[in-house]
Amino acid sequence: xxxxxxxxxxxxxxxxxxxxxxxxxxxxxxxxxxxxxxxxxxxxxxxxxxxxxxxxxxxxxxxxxxxxxxxxxxxxxxxxxxxxxxxxxxxxxxxxxxxxxxxxxxxxxxxxxxxxxxxxxxxxxxxxxxxxxxxxxxxxxxxxxxxxxxxxxxxxxxxxxxxxxxxxxxxxxxxxxxxxxxxxxxxxxxxxxxxxxxxxxxxxxxxxxxxxxxxxxxxxxxxxxxxxxxxxxxxxxxxxxxxxxxxxxxxxxxxxxxxxxxxxxxxxxxxxxxxxxxxxxxxxxxxxxxxxxxxxxxxxxxxxxxxxxxxxxxxxxxxxxxxxxxxxxxxxxxxxxxxxxxxxxxxxxxxxxxxxxxxxxxxxxxxxxxxxxxxxxxxxxxxxxx
Numbered sequence: 001x002x003x004x005x006x007x008x009x010x011x012x013x014x015x016x017x018x019x020x021x022x023x024x025x026x027x028x029x030x031x032x033x034x035x036x037x038x039x040x041x042x043x044x045x046x047x048x049x050x051x052x053x054x055x056x057x058x059x060x061x062x063x064x065x066x067x068x069x070x071x072x073x074x075x076x077x078x079x080x081x082x083x084x085x086x087x088x089x090x091x092x093x094x095x096x097x098x099x100x101x102x103x104x105x106x107x108x109x110x111x112x113x114x115x116x117x118x119x120x121x122x123x124x125x126x127x128x129x130x131x132x133x134x135x136x137x138x139x140x141x142x143x144x145x146x147x148x149x150x151x152x153x154x155x156x157x158x159x160x161x162x163x164x165x166x167x168x169x170x171x172x173x174x175x176x177x178x179x180x181x182x183x184x185x186x187x188x189x190x191x192x193x194x195x196x197x198x199x200x201x202x203x204x205x206x207x208x209x210x211x212x213x214x215x216x217x218x219x220x221x222x223x224x225x226x227x228x229x230x231x232x233x234x235x236x237x238x239x240x241x242x243x244x245x246x247x248x249x250x251x252x253x254x255x256x257x258x259x260x261x262x263x264x265x266x267x268x269x270x271x272x273x274x275x276x277x278x279x280x281x282x283x284x285x286x287x288x289x290x291x292x293x294x295x296x297x298x299x300x301x302x303x304x305x306x307x308x309x310x311x312x313x314x315x316x317x318x319x320x321x322x323x324x325x326x327x328x329x330x331x332x333x334x335x336x337x338x339x340x341x342x343x344x345x346x347x348x349x350x351x352x353x354x355x356x357x358x359x360x361x362x363x364x365x366x367x368x369x370x371x372x373x374x375x376x377x378x379x380x381x382x383x384x385x386x
Contacts, residue, residue, distance in 0.1 A: 041260040042186035045114070048265035048281065050273040052111035059113060060200060062091040063213035064295070064328045064347040065225045068242065071098045071235040072384030073351055074291065079324055082290035083282050085317075087269075087297055089116055091230070094242045095326065096256065097249035099291050104256060105278050107267040112196060115182075117264035118189075119197045122181035124257040130250045131157050136178070139171030139205035140164045150247045154240050158231055161209055171205045223346040236342075236384045269297050270306035275313040288318045292354065293326040302369050311361045314354060323354045329373045336370060340380055351378040 075098065084101035086092035087108050096104050106117055127133035131149040135142045140161055143149075149157065178201055179194045189197075204211060209228035225233075235241040243249045256262050267274020282289065292314075301310045317323075329348040331337050338348045356376035360367060367375070 039186045041263070042188070044260075044263055044281070045187050045265055048105070048107075048263065048267065048274055048277045049114070050267050050271050052266045053109040053268060059088055059108075059110065059213070060116065060203060061089055061211055061213055061225075061227050062230060062295075063224050064091065064349065065223075065229060065233060066328070066342060066345045066347040066349045067091045067230070068094060068233050068235045069342060069345075069349040069380060070095075070326050070351055071239075071241045072237045073378060073380045074098050074324070074326075076383050076385050077322065077324070077351075077378070079290050079322060082320075082323075083278075083287045084291050084293075085275075085278060085289060086291075086293035087295050088113065088293075090120060090243075092293060093120075093253045094249075095291060095293055096253055096262070097243040098241070100252065101256075101290055102261070102287055103285070104262045106262065106264045107269070107274050107278065108264075109266070109268045109271075111266045112200075114264040114266055115189075115193055115196050116200050117262070118182040118185060118187065119178055119201055121185065121257050121262065122178040124254045125181055126177060127254075130154075130244050130247060131160065133250070134161050134244070135164075135170075136174045137201070137204050138208050139166040139168075139174055141167045141170050154231060154242070154245045157244070158209060158228060162228070166205050166208065171202075175201050175205070236380060269294065269313065270301045270304070270310040271313075272309075276316055279313075279317045282318050288320050289323050289354070290320075291324050291326060292317070294328075296328045296330060298327060298372060299369055302367075302372070307366070308361075311358060315358055317354070319354050321353065321355055324378075325352050325354055325357060326350070327352070327373070334370065338373060340377065348373075349380070351380060351383070352376045353378075 071094070074095075079099055081099070082101055084092075084096055084099050084104040086095060086104070086106050088106075092104070092106055106113070108114070123133055123136055127136055128147070129150050131146055131152070132142060134140070134157060138161055141164060143160070175198050179197055182197055183189050183194060204227075209226060209231070211227045213224045231242055231244055232240065233242065239245075243253050253262070265274055265278070269275060298307070298310065301307050327350045329338055329350055330346065331341060331348060338350075340350065341348045350373060353376070360375050
């Protein structure tokens with residue numbers, strides 16, 4: 001049995017003196033219960049994962065300001081249900097909220113990404129609604145009427161987080177509650193792993209909504225968005241469309257998390273195990289991939305001469321003719337402005353059906369990266385109903 005911190009941190013208050021977790025928890029009404037962790041979740045992570053690799057960013061948040069530009073097209077093309085596969089941090093939840101899959105897998109070469117997703121899973125378990133989720137993530141004191149915020153706009157929620165200073169006692173209690181909850185999911189975590197989770201969580205607390213994507217060995221780019229910008233971003237139809245933009249979208253993702261249906265795994269898209277293991281598991285379930293978010297990983301796979309292996313992995317995923325790849329393109333890195341680039345955005349989101357990509361790969365052999373981001377790209381403006 002694990003002693004897990006459950007229920008809500010919703011009434012954390014009066015902890016500005018920094019006396020730490022004991023003082024905060026004493027006034028928080030966190031309920032401690034005996035809960036037996038479901039080991040099937042941990043076994044599935046182990047089954048799908050391969051040894052971790054290195055990537056030169058922290059990836060705590062996305063650097064793709066255009067990440068929501070595909071949402072309208074996903075809706076119009078009826079990319080729905082099935083299985084979702086993605087990479088990276090919480091931009092995946094916005095795609096999950098749009099696609100409404102039965103199950104989702106987050107496959108990333110960095111084991112740290114798995115740890116961050118266990119942090120997110122813990123936050124979903126502890127939070128009742130969007131405001132509580134963001135207050136826990138950023139160490140903010142909740143208002144007394146938190147339960148009445150379900151109908152508030154994301155702009156109102158962001159404004160509350162921005163004008164509410166981080167509270168040291170709330171932050172300490174939240175960090176410990178999240179680490180304890182993450183340790184209770186059944187996946188074996190070392191003390192070093194738990195410290196990594198606390199460190200990631202602490203960066204959200206310290207930086208607040210001003211947190212930016214960070215690279216190592218490269219100077220910060222002025223176009224890297226803040227977390228605030230990502231939360232307030234629009235799709236091509238001018239709608240706020242992140243998973244935190246409305247309560248219903250948040251609750252859908254929360255329900256998948258609570259049923260252990262968002263599974264983080266460690267894997268290389270061109271590796272010999274992870275994607276193939278996901279495909280095998282989906283065939284056992286009788287589930288097909290609806291959407292595969294690759295970010296710009298294909299760029300690095302191609303650079304490493306491993307695109308053919310990636311295509312082979314892609315080909316063995318169960319899918320339909322409507323299954324799509326969601327990819328990101330950073331044009332200035334190549335001196336080529338993509339035809340679908342939106343003024344004011346450094347990144348470009350693109351859609352292509354998996355079948356279309358595989359047919360080009362089969363016919364043309366080795367594609368160049370510029371061919372990859374152009375051949376078969378679905379016109380998002382037209383597909384979004386504009």
